[in-house]
Amino acid sequence: MAQRSVLIVDDDISVARVLVRVFEKAGFSAQAAHDGEQALERLHAARYDAMICDIQMPRMDGRQLCQQLVTQGPYFPSCVVIATSRTELAERTWLAEYPRVTLVEKPIAPRRLVQLLTRRLESEARAADSGEAQVA
């Protein structure tokens, strides 16, 4: 299997660095972006299998980023994980509109995120192999 790639979008630089590191150790290629606009630039420049995204960020937040990706592209990664805190539970309503989004509650566990993405991407690869997945 080709190396899987993940884009980590978080304005907290230590969280971003931790996640890049654990995903690299798990065999992913991982890059970080620190707000929605930077994430857009990266998504325009390369194709990512997965994206992990914070909600509250300067310039362009997670919600705006998702809207932008759906309405103007470049594309919506096939596996997206949004990290919310308990106080942002209201966010669940708008998130329901996005089919391939998984919510995780903060504080995040890097180990859990690696397991989650690995499993999601594996099951998607299996689905694609058996011809069930339709590329949009």
Added chain:
Amino acid sequence: MSESHAEPLIRSLPGSCHALLQDLARALQAPLAIRDRDGRVVFATAGRATSERVAVTAPIRNEESVLGELVAYGEAARLQPLVTSLAAELGPRLAQERVLDAMTDRLAQAYDEINLLYRFGRVLRPDESFPASAEKLLSETAELLERRLLVFCQADSSITAAGAELEMTPDLRWLTGSRSALDGVHADFSRQLREAGPRGANRFGGRIVSPDGPIDYVVAPVRARDQVIGYVGAFRAVTDEPFETGELRLLECLAQELSNTATTRDLLRELREMLFSTVRGLVAAIDAKDEYTRGHSERVFHVSVKIGEALGLSHEELQILSWAALLHDVGKIAIQRSILNKPARLTDDEYRTIQSHPVRGCKVLEPIPQLRNVLPTIRHHHERYDGRGYPDGLAGEAIPRLARIIAVADAYDAITSTRAYREARTTEYAREQIETGAGSQFDPEVARVFLELMRTGQLDQPGDATAARPAA
């Protein structure tokens, strides 16, 4: 941490250095590569392998140690000084990256631990039993420690196990299916614990050999206060990936949380026991003031719990029943002894006074919020099934069930005890009275269960210690 110390400094180049080297290669107009100490290429920019190019090298050092070498391909005379100064810059930079990586790894572990502790806080409920809490703690941890078998083994031999995404290979199945396998682990654990002493390590490792191959494990002691009450262990087939530092820390978190929960459970139990025995003592003292009622409340409590158990009451109902039975006559403190102990026939007024004791008892206990659910049982323990009792003349199912139980136990003890106004009657006489009263004075179902307990001699047996105290 130990893992990153063992790692050669340049095994793979940190991602942050890739872009830098790409830029430098473009600026120098020469492909660049980095080799580790063993000469393996760990990073290379594009276009290295052309035959007409010469390799120019310079060692990459940090302080005194050589980490590897920087290689450039092209015109030696032009490149050598550039490569040498570039290598000198790279050494400290790479060493710094490694320190940062080690810190990042430690931070990642800390995030995992915080997440786990946060989840513990979310799933635990203060009113649930210890085994229920232990099961939740184990399964939360198992979710993080994928493909490991987690086992919580208590000194009383009870075992809780959990495993997420775990393929139960024959060796692991052998482990959970065989008591002797875990006994082996337990013996080993106890030995290591003894050798380590009271301030010893937080975890111990070992290996056991199953018929299907060796199994590695790490165990951590679980303590209630300072007493070791068991251990929690992570098990893996040796063919599976070894335990990492992060996993061991999570196991320690689990052991710590189990210890805290067990300690809380013990403290709560002691507190409840202390309260209950204090009240028991006080009630006994009140009873003892009157030679005719000495031990009465204690006996009613004992018989009521027997009936309640035979009726299959829940743990909560048995607790309420215990308190109510023990305190059912507490209202008599407010009644003059001359009336209580009067050998002659009571006047109507005196009789009414005696009849006020269930209501007075409730008045006495009302200020205690924790006993509020006990009050209806106390108030109605003198009601009759046919509605001719007091204080409210309730009938049948309208009388609280626990009060109907105490009514039978109370009558039985009253009949078989000596009173101021008469001698004690035989148990046979009491049996007849209760049989006759079933359906009129007593709830027929409660009477039936009571008579059965009497017939089989179970009333005389000492109480079951666990039921006889209202503690979880």
